[in-house]
Amino acid sequence: MLKVNETKTPQTVADHAQIVRPHPHCAHHIKGDDCRVCQVRPLGICAVLEPDEWATIEQISQTVPFAERDTLVSETDDCTHFYSITAGVARLIRHLPDGRRQVMGFALPGDFLGLSLGKAWSFSVEAITPMTTCRFARHAIVQLVDQKPHFLMRMHEMASAELNLAQDHMVLLGRLTAEEKIGTFLLEMRRRWARIDGHTSQNVPLPMGRQDIADYLGLTIETVSRTINQMQRARHLVIVPDGIRLMDAAYFEHLSPSV
Amino acid sequence: MLKVNETKTPQTVADHAQIVRPHPHCAHHIKGDDCRVCQVRPLGICAVLEPDEWATIEQISQTVPFAERDTLVSETDDCTHFYSITAGVARLIRHLPDGRRQVMGFALPGDFLGLSLGKAWSFSVEAITPMTTCRFARHAIVQLVDQKPHFLMRMHEMASAELNLAQDHMVLLGRLTAEEKIGTFLLEMRRRWARIDGHTSQNVPLPMGRQDIADYLGLTIETVSRTINQMQRARHLVIVPDGIRLMDAAYFEHLSPSV
DNA sequence: TGTGACGCTTGATCTGGATCAATGCAGGTT
DNA sequence: AACCTGCATTGATCCAGATCAAGCGTCACA
Numbered sequence: 035m036l037k038v039n040e041t042k043t044p045q046t047v048a049d050h051a052q053i054v055r056p057h058p059h060c061a062h063h064i065k066g067d068d069c070r071v072c073q074v075r076p077l078g079i080c081a082v083l084e085p086d087e088w089a090t091i092e093q094i095s096q097t098v099p100f101a102e103r104d105t106l107v108s109e110t111d112d113c114t115h116f117y118s119i120t121a122g123v124a125r126l127i128r129h130l131p132d133g134r135r136q137v138m139g140f141a142l143p144g145d146f147l148g149l150s151l152g153k154a155w156s157f158s159v160e161a162i163t164p165m166t167t168c169r170f171a172r173h174a175i176v177q178l179v180d181q182k183p184h185f186l187m188r189m190h191e192m193a194s195a196e197l198n199l200a201q202d203h204m205v206l207l208g209r210l211t212a213e214e215k216i217g218t219f220l221l222e223m224r225r226r227w228a229r230i231d232g233h234t235s236q237n238v239p240l241p242m243g244r245q246d247i248a249d250y251l252g253l254t255i256e257t258v259s260r261t262i263n264q265m266q267r268a269r270h271l272v273i274v275p276d277g278i279r280l281m282d283a284a285y286f287e288h289l290s291p292s293v
Numbered sequence: 294m295l296k297v298n299e300t301k302t303p304q305t306v307a308d309h310a311q312i313v314r315p316h317p318h319c320a321h322h323i324k325g326d327d328c329r330v331c332q333v334r335p336l337g338i339c340a341v342l343e344p345d346e347w348a349t350i351e352q353i354s355q356t357v358p359f360a361e362r363d364t365l366v367s368e369t370d371d372c373t374h375f376y377s378i379t380a381g382v383a384r385l386i387r388h389l390p391d392g393r394r395q396v397m398g399f400a401l402p403g404d405f406l407g408l409s410l411g412k413a414w415s416f417s418v419e420a421i422t423p424m425t426t427c428r429f430a431r432h433a434i435v436q437l438v439d440q441k442p443h444f445l446m447r448m449h450e451m452a453s454a455e456l457n458l459a460q461d462h463m464v465l466l467g468r469l470t471a472e473e474k475i476g477t478f479l480l481e482m483r484r485r486w487a488r489i490d491g492h493t494s495q496n497v498p499l500p501m502g503r504q505d506i507a508d509y510l511g512l513t514i515e516t517v518s519r520t521i522n523q524m525q526r527a528r529h530l531v532i533v534p535d536g537i538r539l540m541d542a543a544y545f546e547h548l549s550p551s552v
Numbered sequence: 553t554g555t556g557a558c559g560c561t562t563g564a565t566c567t568g569g570a571t572c573a574a575t576g577c578a579g580g581t582t
Numbered sequence: 583a584a585c586c587t588g589c590a591t592t593g594a595t596c597c598a599g600a601t602c603a604a605g606c607g608t609c610a611c612a
Contacts, residue, residue, distance in 0.1 A: 124351035130550045136464040150453035194409035200459035205395040208511030252467030293388045
């Protein structure tokens with residue numbers, strides 16, 4: 035039951051809009067896109083492929099768009115397809131029976147859903163903005179991984195990086211204060227956007243809502259709102275449409291114990 | 294500055310002692326052990342190897358024992374060796390500059406340290422009991438992984454399982470109450486011991502101290518102690534030397550929202 | 553130009569778990 | 583036996599962040 039809302043534009047601050055907005059060239063194709071023009075190839079799973087292997091990937095991929103609020107995969111689903119995100123932002127989320135939620139992370143352009151290669155998803159993925167994805171049948175990727183060890187190695191590298199992030203996040207959830215959690219989160223988002231668009235800006239797009247941030251950091255929506263507004267009153271940041279602007283980098287780096 | 298205490302026996306309840314105690318046949322050899330008698334081979338990274346490949350592994354492995362409180366690896370170290378745990382229990386831990394700690398997990402027999410294949414450790418590993426390990430030079434494993442794709446696939450499977458556990462733990466840290474955290478932890482430990490010794494017992498060995506449990510669950514030592522003792526007063530469990538005995542499985546399963 | 557829904561903010565109050573402070577207890581050492 | 587050291591337990595008190603409860607602004611649509 036997917037609610038489709040194609041008219042709404044992604045919520046991002048101006049200097050990132052061209053990244054998050056679905057790539058106009060490919061958003062409505064059915065067959066896989068032209069890898070030669072893929073904007074996220076150097077970031078994602080395909081970075082390890084040689085140009086002569088692009089045709090192989092193109093043949094087993096389809097471009098699939100999603101609207102805001104669509105569910106890409108549900109934690110109860112079997113895993114029939116994997117996704118490489120080419121535009122837009124999604125949340126990876128686990129639901130408890132009583133309605134509590136934990137957001138495991140946010141999937142940004144270049145991220146791959148299905149790194150574990152397993153047959154079952156262990157989380158739901160929900161589009162926060164309109165999205166464009168490269169979709170692969172699971173069996174095709176399993177076959178590719180069998181044939182090309184360097185592709186498997188790339189999957190393993192990315193899964194290892196994911197495990198590292200998960201461990202960073204365990205420290206955050208288990209041992210940081212609300213202020214430290216928010217500060218660490220904002221630095222993390224700045225770092226991840228910088229990797230995507232290649233330049234460091236003090237503007238940090240936050241396409242996810244306050245509730246998603248709260249469920250990511252193990253806080254309530256009220257504490258997230260209060261803490262960000264306190265930081266604004268203290269002139270450490272400015273709240274801008276669809277994000278924030280860091281005004282005091284030293285404050286945030288001092289706040290983040292792990293970095 | 295490692296305090297060596299070879300005389301002390303592992304702290305486990307009786308029906309698990311033979312698993313955690315260093316294997317007398319091999320504890321003091323320098324060269325790698327005989328894979329044919331390895332008790333954890335079916336559990337660990339080596340489960341995927343055919344008998345004719347055991348010789349390869351034996352040639353690149355050494356048996357290395359550690360005493361209680363030894364540091365196997367430090368989070369600041371470069372990663373020169375990997376370890377497969379054949380006996381004993383260790384904690385995987387991150388330290389914050391101000392002394393706060395987060396225990397990322399506990400390594401039990403069959404677990405492999407170095408799944409990410411990366412050049413740097415992202416956590417310290419400290420022996421909780423006397424341990425026996427199979428040690429491998431990093432370059433030898435990297436070479437093996439290059440030559441034997443099914444070995445890399447096994448590494449990837451185990452890393453994926455680890456990522457899944459990490460995500461379970463994020464839910465626990467971010468959204469469960471103290472009582473739910475303790476209950477989930479006890480069930481997790483029972484499940485892991487059952488996998489090692491092959492039968493389900495209501496006795497759950499807890500070789501780690503209360504402080505380690507607290508740092509694993511994002512609680513304080515006082516809350517851990519209080520909660521476990523409340524459970525005992527409510528007849529849900531009995532505290533026994535070096536562990537606990539579950540008396541009311543239904544209570545614990547009802548308490549653990551994810552399972 | 554209303555109006556209703558939704559997301560965010562802000563204030564008042566409450567409370568689960570942290571902090572502070574003893575005490576107990578088992579093992580190891582002299 | 584006396585002493586020490588490192589856990590674990592238990593009680594008293596505190597407080598960061600949760601909960602409860604309004605408001606506010608924006609936007610889609612009537």
